[in-house]
Amino acid sequence: MKKRHFLAVAATGATLTSAALAAPARQRPVGPGLLTVTGAIGRGNRGPLDKALDQMMAKQQIAFDKAHVFDFAALTRLPAVTIHPTVEYDAKVHTLKGPLLTEVLQSAGVDVNSPAKLVLRAVDGYTVNLSLARARQQRFIVATHLDGQPMALGGLGPLWAVFDADRYPDMAAKPLPERFAQCPWGLYHLEVQPA
Numbered sequence: 001m002k003k004r005h006f007l008a009v010a011a012t013g014a015t016l017t018s019a020a021l022a023a024p025a026r027q028r029p030v031g032p033g034l035l036t037v038t039g040a041i042g043r044g045n046r047g048p049l050d051k052a053l054d055q056m057m058a059k060q061q062i063a064f065d066k067a068h069v070f071d072f073a074a075l076t077r078l079p080a081v082t083i084h085p086t087v088e089y090d091a092k093v094h095t096l097k098g099p100l101l102t103e104v105l106q107s108a109g110v111d112v113n114s115p116a117k118l119v120l121r122a123v124d125g126y127t128v129n130l131s132l133a134r135a136r137q138q139r140f141i142v143a144t145h146l147d148g149q150p151m152a153l154g155g156l157g158p159l160w161a162v163f164d165a166d167r168y169p170d171m172a173a174k175p176l177p178e179r180f181a182q183c184p185w186g187l188y189h190l191e192v193q194p195a
Contacts, residue, residue, distance in 0.1 A: 042109020068108035
């Protein structure tokens with residue numbers, strides 16, 4: 001075999017292999033997965049639930065064949081929205097920032113104009129059922145930052161599904177604790193159920 005031909009073929013093969021491997025790797029989280037989206041998604045970047053390794057999800061009786069996992073970097077690459085709700089925990093206005101929940105879903109291949117139902121789960125097991133229409137209408141965000149700082153696990157974070165309740169008269173009229181009943185802090189799993 002001619003040496004030049006061998007080197008050219010080998011270089012082309014290495015380039016194709018590197019390009020083929022790099023494309024899926026960009027979709028996979030580089031850092032720890034913070035939010036797992038399952039159910040009626042269009043694409044996934046991980047396989048099925050592993051009962052041995054996905055202990056918290058298994059204990060909360062979550063099951064899936066594929067999922068789309070977001071790490072902190074993937075969430076902060078999405079266009080961010082800033083809201084200023086009065087938070088129930090201290091009755092003060094805070095600045096929350098993160099992508100719209102619909103942006104996150106769209107990134108996972110969900111048709112955000114569908115009449116889907118959402119199940120939002122927090123690390124403590126708190127579960128919220130929410131229509132996609134309501135999430136769209138009230139402009140829910142997946143907050144990653146509180147008052148300019150990333151939210152820590154053990155506080156309200158690292159993710160909080162929340163909306164600006166102060167901007168909706170029907171919600172603003174309710175006592176503070178009732179405004180956020182459908183806003184799980186410590187969000188880690190989101191299931192999309194077709195209507």
